[in-house]
Amino acid sequence: MIIGIIGSGAMGAGIAQVVATAGHTVRLLDQNRQALDRAGKSIQGSLDKLTEKGKLTAEKSADIFGRLHLTQDIGAFNDCELVLEAIVEDLAVKQQLFREVEMLVPDTCILASNTSSLSIASIAAACQKPERFIGIHFFNPAPVMQLVEVIPAVQTRVGLAEEVRDLVQSWGKQPVLTKDTPGFIVNRVARPFYGEAIRILEEGIADMATIDWALTELGGFRMGPFTLMDFIGHDVNYRVTESVFTAFFFDPRFKPSFTQKRLFEAGYYGRKSGRGFYNYAEGAVPPEP
Ligand code: NAI
Structure with a gap:
């Protein structure tokens, strides 16, 4: 699966590491070049530590890093099957982002937010196809924390929450389905x-x-x-x-x-x-x- 992650701060970088480790191709985007460079270094540092501890072979670590593509070009998301954002916690900014993303990605691409508190329904409402929108909320640091809240909005199509729950489980995480209410659980x-x-x-x-x-x-x-x-x-x-x-x-x-x-x-x-x-x-x- 090709996964696009937007925002390469604490959460975006951690999530990118999780999904690249699970075998997916990852496109990690940030509007800030330095944030992107920092994310690359922090993921490499984290993989190096795991290799030193013997939890990862050097070859596997290189494979994981090889699946990670850092970019500032949103056009690189045109083949993504899932796009997850982890940008600033601001409803209007997240809505604007998804308006742009939706013009680029395939019709079947799942759209998701890592928001900690905002209404998934209100972010989804900015989309042309809100039925493909869902909340996937990781905890910090994402490579370490097991829990992931999966939050369908009222608009989310029937069955998507279960598909996403299974996907999250395949990443070695413990998903929990929760309702779209402020702060979730x-x-x-x-x-x-x-x-x-x-x-x-x-x-x-x-x-x-x-x-x-x-x-x-x-x-x-x-x-x-x-x-x-x-x-x-x-x-x-x-x-x-x-x-x-x-x-x-x-x-x-x-x-x-x-x-x-x-x-x-x-x-x-x-x-x-x-x-x-x-x-x-x-x-x-x-x-x-
Ligand atoms: P952060 O400040 O570390 O990173 C956010 C990144 O997004 C920055 O690098 C920034 O340059 C980039 N960005 C902002 N607007 C952008 C845009 N329009 N396009 C592209 N890149 C953009 O923030 P952090 O902590 O990673 O949080 C991100 C999201 O994850 C927020 O919604 C937050 O509520 C949520 N979250 C945060 C947790 C935490 O413990 N920090 C835990 C779980 C969720």
Whole structure:
């Protein structure tokens, strides 16, 4: 299968690695040349690590990388059988992208979004053939995380969700079918998790490091909420919170916080920008409580 992936950031690069490893030819596109180069390097680095650990032979790693084609030319998508986008979490931008994509790809090509929170129905509505549209939501980092949410829209043709579920399973992932509601399963549960952690901080009940420490060391979570938000990126995470809050008709359970909004506005996106809740630029990894 030939798969086109648009957006070569954290998610697009990871998804490209997953599907190339599963044997598909991958066309990975980004509007930003540097992002594309970074993605190529990060995928190569990730394959090298797996080879060093003996989980992949050098030959297999070269085959996987050989199936990956980095491009800035959307015209290269004219033979794709599935196109999945992982660009900015902005409805209008995603809709515009699919209007362009649909003019190029074959009629049978499946169209999919990796959106964390936006309505699949509203992205599909921008398409001429919304019945071929579906949500395929990976988790970060995509090569490691097992779960993938598969989200049919009201317009999605009967049977496509099951086809996509089987396809995702063939990539070695654990798909779960979910309804097209804001944040689906995981990001809906995660909103109050992050929101409550920020409120605990704002109310002066405990500092970030203590909250992160308590949740990981005592609570059994793999990452504390502040470390996790910094890992996801506040540009992504703030937009997702705002989108889920709005989509739930301003339900206060999902209300964003000014603390996070200010990080977003300042460009303090977390690990990717060197500073978020924690300061990574100075090598200051999350402090011990
Ligand atoms: P990112 O900021 O790392 O990467 C986005 C990439 O898309 C950038 O390289 C940017 O240059 C490119 N881009 C933006 N607009 C474009 C356009 N019109 N055409 C081509 N390329 C374009 O973002 P990330 O974290 O990879 O997130 C991407 C999507 O995946 C978002 O919808 C996000 O909600 C979703 N997502 C993010 C997760 C996370 O933990 N970061 C987890 C699961 C889903």
